[in-house]
Amino acid sequence: LxxxxxxxxxxxxxxxxxxxxxxxxxxxxxxxxxxxxxxxxxxxxxxxxxxxxxxxxxxxxxxxxxxxxxxxxxxxxxxxxxxxxxxxxxxxxxxxxxxxxATDPAGSGTVADIVINEFLARPSSGNPEWVELYNPTGVAIDLSGAWIDDSVGGGAPKQIPNGTSIPAGGYYVMEFNNFLNNGGDDVRLFLPDGTTLVDSYTYSSASTNQSWYRTPNGGAWSGSQTSTTTKGSANP
Incomplete structure (x- = not known):
């Protein structure tokens, strides 16, 4: 072994x-x-x-x-x-x-290692929705061309711009408007090919200015939303 x-x-x-x-x-x-x-x-x-x-x-x-x-x-x-x-x-x-x-040789991390870590689907008026991705590995990962999407048949998927990377143990946040549904939806991450699913989460409802989140980073999804959002930083 x-x-x-x-x-x-x-x-x-x-x-x-x-x-x-x-x-x-x-x-x-x-x-x-x-x-x-x-x-x-x-x-x-x-x-x-x-x-x-x-x-x-x-x-x-x-x-x-x-x-x-x-x-x-x-x-x-x-x-x-x-x-x-x-x-x-x-x-x-x-x-x-x-x-x-840690001094072990760094691996070659890929988008497949990334997880959806937190998202806010129902912001207050005038503020954007957002999805936070988390890199649990010890190396930076190139996110160029990966896709964030909602449920099948929902809104048009959002592609992460070329040249975007997420640092080791770090975060990437994508913002948008009128993308995720307040009454429940899916949040999905796909490889750049647009068909290979990397990670997903299904929620049944969204409260104003409250996020769904993993606890701790990269861990299990919390059973309830929180008003203490941690956009781009560590989850509780």
């Missing part, structure tokens, strides 16, 4: 870092920037010294507790509790407060 994944940012050692897991080929292939070992005081020799050594040779090592007391933990960090990994943008992350930046 390691070959299918390639380099990773954080590796959780298998089987408490025992000598029967996390072999050299596995570590070399995944090449983690940081590794985590979960274990406690034990008489089984966890983690194995060879496993510790090979993980320390690739990056930082975090261990939940002092496990086998005969081991040389070197520069490994013994946290005496939970190892907590946090990220707010999918690119920068912390492990127990220590900062890291």
């Amino acid at each position: 390691a070959d299918r994944f390639g380099p990773v940012d954080v590796l959780r050692a298998n089987h408490h870092g025992s000598g029967h897991s996390t072999n050299q080929y596995y570590v070399d292939t995944l090449d983690p920037a940081a590794s985590a070992i979960s274990c406690g005081d034990n008489s089984f020799g966890h983690p194995g010294q060879a496993v510790l050594d090979r993980l320390l040779a690739t990056g930082d090592v975090w261990v939940t507790n002092l496990c086998d007391t005969t081991r040389n933990y070197g520069s490994a960090v013994l946290v005496h509790g939970d190892i907590v990994l946090k990220s707010t943008d999918g690119l920068n992350f912390t492990i127990n407060g220590t900062g890291y930046v």
Whole structure:
């Protein structure tokens, strides 16, 4: 499986870092920037010294507790509790407060990775309707020629202009007038070919100045609208 994944940012050692897991080929292939070992005081020799050594040779090592007391933990960090990994943008992350930046090779993201993230179908008089797209990947994506449409047989689809890109973890908002129906409609995103559906959402009604949205970004759709719209920025 390691070959299918390639380099990773954080590796959780298998089987408490025992000598029967996390072999050299596995570590070399995944090449983690940081590794985590979960274990406690034990008489089984966890983690194995060879496993510790090979993980320390690739990056930082975090261990939940002092496990086998005969081991040389070197520069490994013994946290005496939970190892907590946090990220707010999918690119920068912390492990127990220590900062890291994702360094895996960037992929070649496509429009197929983009999601409809939020939209406002019923603005107050004089203001535009809008649909927000979100890029959940770690690379910028060219949106040139993609289409935003409503239900089949509805209004004419809107094409995203050439030269439009959406940054990694960023947003693109398209505005229009008299496009989405107040009484319910579909919001759909298509590839530039105009026929391949990328993402869609069906709503049954639209309240004035309230949006339908995913929570959090790229997550599941909320079951209700919100008046605290976040056009072009992070959803709650």
